[in-house]
Amino acid sequence: MTGIGFELLKTDGRARRGRVSTAHGVINTPAFMPVGTAATVKAMTTDAVKSTGAEILLGNTYHLMLRPTAERVGQLGGLHRFMNWDKPILTDSGGFQVMSLSDLRTMTEEGVTFKSHLDGSKHHLTPERSIQIQHLLDSNITMCLDECTPFPATEAQAASSMRLSMRWAKRSKDAFVERPGYGLFGIVQGGVYQDLRAESVAALSDIGFDGYAIGGLAVGEGQETMFTVLDFTEPLMVKDRPRYLMGVGRPSDLIGAVRRGVDMFDCVMPTRSGRTGQAFVRRGTINIRNARHAHDERPLDEECGCPACRNHSRAYLHHLFKAGEMLGPMLLTWHNLHYYQDLMAELRQAIEDGRFEEVASALEARLNEGDV
Numbered sequence: 504m505t506g507i508g509f510e511l512l513k514t515d516g517r518a519r520r521g522r523v524s525t526a527h528g529v530i531n532t533p534a535f536m537p538v539g540t541a542a543t544v545k546a547m548t549t550d551a552v553k554s555t556g557a558e559i560l561l562g563n564t565y566h567l568m569l570r571p572t573a574e575r576v577g578q579l580g581g582l583h584r585f586m587n588w589d590k591p592i593l594t595d596s597g598g599f600q601v602m603s604l605s606d607l608r609t610m611t612e613e614g615v616t617f618k619s620h621l622d623g624s625k626h627h628l629t630p631e632r633s634i635q636i637q638h639l640l641d642s643n644i645t646m647c648l649d650e651c652t653p654f655p656a657t658e659a660q661a662a663s664s665m666r667l668s669m670r671w672a673k674r675s676k677d678a679f680v681e682r683p684g685y686g687l688f689g690i691v692q693g694g695v696y697q698d699l700r701a702e703s704v705a706a707l708s709d710i711g712f713d714g715y716a717i718g719g720l721a722v723g724e725g726q727e728t729m730f731t732v733l734d735f736t737e738p739l740m741v742k743d744r745p746r747y748l749m750g751v752g753r754p755s756d757l758i759g760a761v762r763r764g765v766d767m768f769d770c771v772m773p774t775r776s777g778r779t780g781q782a783f784v785r786r787g788t789i790n791i792r793n794a795r796h797a798h799d800e801r802p803l804d805e806e807c808g809c810p811a812c813r814n815h816s817r818a819y820l821h822h823l824f825k826a827g828e829m830l831g832p833m834l835l836t837w838h839n840l841h842y843y844q845d846l847m848a849e850l851r852q853a854i855e856d857g858r859f860e861e862v863a864s865a866l867e868a869r870l871n872e873g874d875v
């Protein structure tokens with residue numbers, strides 16, 4: 504197999520059950536991919552991440568090029584060996600993180616010049632350099648360098664931003680080293696504009712990629728707008744390649760996007776909010792720091808099999824956070840990732856059984872039950 508393989512195993516409405524195969528193993532879709540920004544899923548060992556059911560994790564070109572540098576990771580055998588994760592890895596191309604993390608950045612046709620948020624040192628990122636960095640990291644799924652069009656943007660702004668990303672997509676493809684089990688994904692842009700999204704899908708399909716991400720969303724547009732953009736973009740996308748919705752999302756976002764034909768997801772919510780004490784449970788969310796949990800002997804979620812729910816009460820987790828104990832963020836991160844994987848497994852099974860709509864609407868109803 505050149506590039507990565509994709510099998511579409513079953514559909515139920517627009518929802519898809521598939522399998523992505525890479526040099527480091529298989530990813531069952533719909534899949535949630537935990538974010539491991541600086542070669543670590545924060546507060547989790549790789550064994551812990553594996554125990555949640557995750558089959559792929561994400562790394563970041565931006566962070567790793569700054570520290571410890573891509574050359575260092577490459578010298579040490581790539582990201583898999585560096586962090587001891589032997590399953591697939593997807594890395595973002597860095598443009599999104601430059602725009603959200605560094606200051607004093609300038610964007611030109613050539614690429615983006617920016618100052619490190621760590622030490623102010625100057626760096627350049629071009630499509631060619633981003634592809635080279637991801638190659639050094641030994642990423643199984645490489646992302647094209649793109650510009651994530653800010654929200655809101657006028658149609659003219661979204662058009663010129665998208666067209667720059669399409670020129671960068673071609674340069675990314677030309678720089679990518681084809682290897683069996685390794686693939687390159689294009690990223691659809693175009694803001695909230697139907698004709699621009701269509702132009703971007705067509706431009707990327709003409710170039711040809713192993714998979715197609717939908718970018719420019721989860722940038723503050725809100726769930727309704729995100730779903731509207733999916734509704735007019737997804738039907739234009741080829742069916743025999745994976746679709747990856749970048750940066751999404753909360754459980755209700757995931758259910759709605761699987762319903763609309765998305766296969767792969769990433770989001771910092773389960774890890775970032777886990778560290779602040781927010782737990783995602785089947786009936787909504789819990790902020791464990793709230794006083795009402797101080798004496799509650801129940802687990803976070805009775806139906807969850809994670810170490811936090813098997814071994815501890817809400818009262819104990821509340822105490823850990825109040826005491827500033829590092830076990831608190833560890834256990835809530837573990838729970839959130841475990842819950843996200845359970846949710847994706849339930850959606851995969853529902854598609855296989857031809858019961859997606861029944862299962863999805865029941866899950867959505869429970870999320871709004873409240874009083875968790």
Ligand SMILES: Nc1nc2c(CCc3ccccc3)c3nc[nH]c3cc2c(=O)[nH]1
Nearest residue numbers: 561562595599651718719720721749750
């Ligand atoms: N390259 C790119 N990344 C995005 C991310 C980061 C996803 C990511 C991938 C891998 C690791 C971390 C983060 C977005 N997050 C929210 N919305 C997003 C939009 C884009 C986008 O349009 N382009």
Ligand SMILES: [Zn+2]
Nearest residue numbers: 807809812838
């Ligand atoms: Zn749990």
